[in-house]
Amino acid sequence: MRSLLITGGAGFIGANFVHHWLAQHPDDRLVVLDALTYAGNLANLEAVRARPALRFVRGDIRDTGLVERLLREARIDTIVHFAAESHVDRSIHGPDAFIETNVQGTHSMLKAARTVWLEERTVPRHRFHHVSTDEVYGSLGPKDPAFTECTPYAPNSPYSASKAASDHLVRAYHHTYGLATTTSNCSNNYGPYHFPEKLIPLAIVNLLHGRELPIYGDGRNVRDWLHVSDHCRGIDRVLERGAPGEVYNIGGGAECQNVTLIETLCALADAAFEQRNDLARQFPDAPAARGEKSASLIRFVKDRPGHDRRYAIDCAKAERELGYRAEVTLEQGLRATFQWYLANEWWWRAVMDGSYQHWIETHYR
Ligand code: NAD
Ligand code: DAU
Numbered sequence: 001m002r003s004l005l006i007t008g009g010a011g012f013i014g015a016n017f018v019h020h021w022l023a024q025h026p027d028d029r030l031v032v033l034d035a036l037t038y039a040g041n042l043a044n045l046e047a048v049r050a051r052p053a054l055r056f057v058r059g060d061i062r063d064t065g066l067v068e069r070l071l072r073e074a075r076i077d078t079i080v081h082f083a084a085e086s087h088v089d090r091s092i093h094g095p096d097a098f099i100e101t102n103v104q105g106t107h108s109m110l111k112a113a114r115t116v117w118l119e120e121r122t123v124p125r126h127r128f129h130h131v132s133t134d135e136v137y138g139s140l141g142p143k144d145p146a147f148t149e150c151t152p153y154a155p156n157s158p159y160s161a162s163k164a165a166s167d168h169l170v171r172a173y174h175h176t177y178g179l180a181t182t183t184s185n186c187s188n189n190y191g192p193y194h195f196p197e198k199l200i201p202l203a204i205v206n207l208l209h210g211r212e213l214p215i216y217g218d219g220r221n222v223r224d225w226l227h228v229s230d231h232c233r234g235i236d237r238v239l240e241r242g243a244p245g246e247v248y249n250i251g252g253g254a255e256c257q258n259v260t261l262i263e264t265l266c267a268l269a270d271a272a273f274e275q276r277n278d279l280a281r282q283f284p285d286a287p288a289a290r291g292e293k294s295a296s297l298i299r300f301v302k303d304r305p306g307h308d309r310r311y312a313i314d315c316a317k318a319e320r321e322l323g324y325r326a327e328v329t330l331e332q333g334l335r336a337t338f339q340w341y342l343a344n345e346w347w348w349r350a351v352m353d354g355s356y357q358h359w360i361e362t363h364y365r
Contacts, residue, residue, distance in 0.1 A: 002028045003123075005076040007061050007109065008083030010034040012194050013131070013228055015044035017080065020232035022048055029053050031074050033067070034083065035060045043347055044193045061105040067112035077123040078239065081109055082131045084166075087197055088159045092305055095158035102162035103169070106130070110173045118177055129239060130170040130183045134224070134249070135160035137185070139308035146224075146312035149185075149247045156306050167247075180244035184235055187251045187313045190333065191228035192340045196348055199223075199258065200334075203265050204341045205348055207294045210285035213266075217303030219259030222310040226252030227328035227336075234315075237322040248322065251313025254330035259298075261334075266294035268338045279342070 004021065008014040009032030018032060034040045036058055048054055055074070059066045061083045070076060083105060085091065085098045110128070117126040137147040138154030155161040173179040194201040203213050234250035242248060256264075273279045273288035280289035288294050318324040328336075341348060 002078050003031075003074055003076050004028060004078045004080060005031050005033060005067075005070055005074070007033045007079070007081045008040070010036060010040035010042055010044055010056070011082060011086070012039070012044070013189055013231060014082035015041075015193050016191060016228045017082065017232045017235060018045060018054070019048060020229065020236065022051055022053060024236065026053070029055075029074065031055045031057060031070055031076065033057050033059055033061065033070060037085075039086065039195050041193070041351060043350060062100065062108045064108045064112050067109060068116050071112060071116040072120070072122055075123055077126050079109065079113060079128045080131065080235065080239070081106065081129065084163070085159070088135075088157050089197070089304060091157055091159035091162070095162075098158050098162040102159075103165045106166035107169050110169060110179065113179055114173065114177050118179065126180055127239060127244070128170070128173075128179055128181045129235065130167065130181060131235065132167050132183055132185045133160065133163050134185050134187045134251070134311050134313050135308065136164040136167060137311075140310040140312055142310065144310075146251075146314035147185075147249060148314045149249055149317055156308055174245045182238050182242045182244065183247045184238055184250050185247065185313075186231050186234065186249070187224035187226045187311055189226050189228045189231050191337055192344070193347070194228075194337075196352060199261070200265070200337065201341065201348070203262050204269075204338060205352070207266060207269050207288075207297055208283040208286050208341075210287060211297065212299045213262055213297045214299055214301045215258055215262060216301060217307060219262075219300060220257050220309075221307060222255050222257050222312070223261075224251050224312045225254045225256060225261070225330050225333070226250065226313075226326065227333035230326040230328055233327070234318060234322075234324050237318065237324045241322045243321075248318045248324075249313050249315045250318055250324065251315045252326045252328070252330070252333075253313075253315075254326075254333075255310075255312050256330060262298060263295055264331075264334055265338060266298070268335060269294040272338065272342065282345070
């Protein structure tokens with residue numbers, strides 16, 4: 001039986017991971033530590049809130065004393081560290097929060113783990129799993145081979161630079177102090193509870209409202225899409241089978257240009273409105289409600305500064321050593337995600353009524 005501390009567990013991937021872990025490991029105990037920034041949302045944990053195995057603590061990962069107390073009190077033996085500032089566009093407008101949370105926050109987590117696990121020896125075995133990103137490897141040309149765990153780091157945005165710095169700190173705490181760490185670097189996630197500032201949920205919500213679908217630059221940038229359930233399965237494999245000190249790439253094997261992705265979502269919307277009359281009543285401002293093409297909303301807008309052209313993940317190591325394999329195809333995943341947003345209007349409306357809307361107004365209009 002494990003006792004886990006999950007940082008950022010009220011965010012998109014963290015919350016999906018909490019759902020995954022409770023379903024797959026019902027005997028384990030979970031403490032979620034989350035500061036509930038604009039991206040953290042307790043509604044993401046609503047379905048599991050009453051589970052006795054789950055405890056939620058609102059707090060900051062930079063509060064090293066708090067993290068130490070939680071590690072002692074709950075005899076935590078496994079940390080899964082998701083908490084971060086995660087949006088590239090925000091890091092361009094305001095990098096400071098990214099240094100504070102992603103670099104200093106990760107260092108605070110490592111310090112607490114070192115004190116409690118290595119000095120006080122509260123548990124016989126421990127694991128510090130750090131969740132990172134493929135963006136640390138930089139940008140690929142159209143014919144370059146996919147990122148492996150040996151690809152040199154070349155981060156291009158304040159976000160990816162802050163994640164790269166945190167990865168190096170995790171590596172250093174393993175090599176210098178013997179902390180049993182693992183790191184996973186994964187590609188673009190999508191799925192339920194995805195905050196509607198990121199491309200896929202933003203596009204879904206906008207097309208349902210008849211708002212423009214902004215595509216940066218020429219729309220030919222490529223991302224390697226990973227359904228969040230596959231990511232959670234991948235992290236589970238790392239915790240169960242991964243070796244301390246190792247790094248594993250987790251990907252979906254689903255490279256797609258942004259413009260193609262948006263056109264696919266538009267086609268899904270058009271088909272859904274054609275099949276279900278009630279959708280036109282629920283979302284009267286959607287072009288599809290009038291029998292028009294959702295793709296008419298596509299707008300090519302000014303490019304993101306320093307926009308990485310292409311990401312692609314080679315996850316042969318995770319497949320070979322952990323038995324990891326992505327199970328959800330991009331087509332299945334997009335369809336399921338679109339359906340989830342249709343069925344969970346309450347969730348995204350609540351998210352959009354808050355600070356998200358304020359931020360969009362300040363930075364985009
Ligand atoms: P998210 O922005 O949806 O959630 C981040 C969570 O961290 C929020 O709940 C927020 O409240 C919490 N948080 C932020 N600062 C905190 C602090 N100081 N103390 C405690 N909690 C704090 O992010 P996400 O998309 O779920 O990403 C989770 C992790 O996965 C991040 O480390 C991110 O870099 C990494 N990652 C994300 C993706 C992706 O596609 N979303 C891909 C690769 C890696
Ligand atoms: O690759 C992993 C990374 O994926 C994670 O580390 C980040 O936390 C996560 O936010 C994501 O970063 P991206 O910048 O790739 O995701 P985003 O959804 O912001 O953008 C995806 C692509 O779509 C990117 O090429 C930029 C483009 N884009 C994005 C938005 C929000 C648009 O064209 N229009 C938009 O409105």
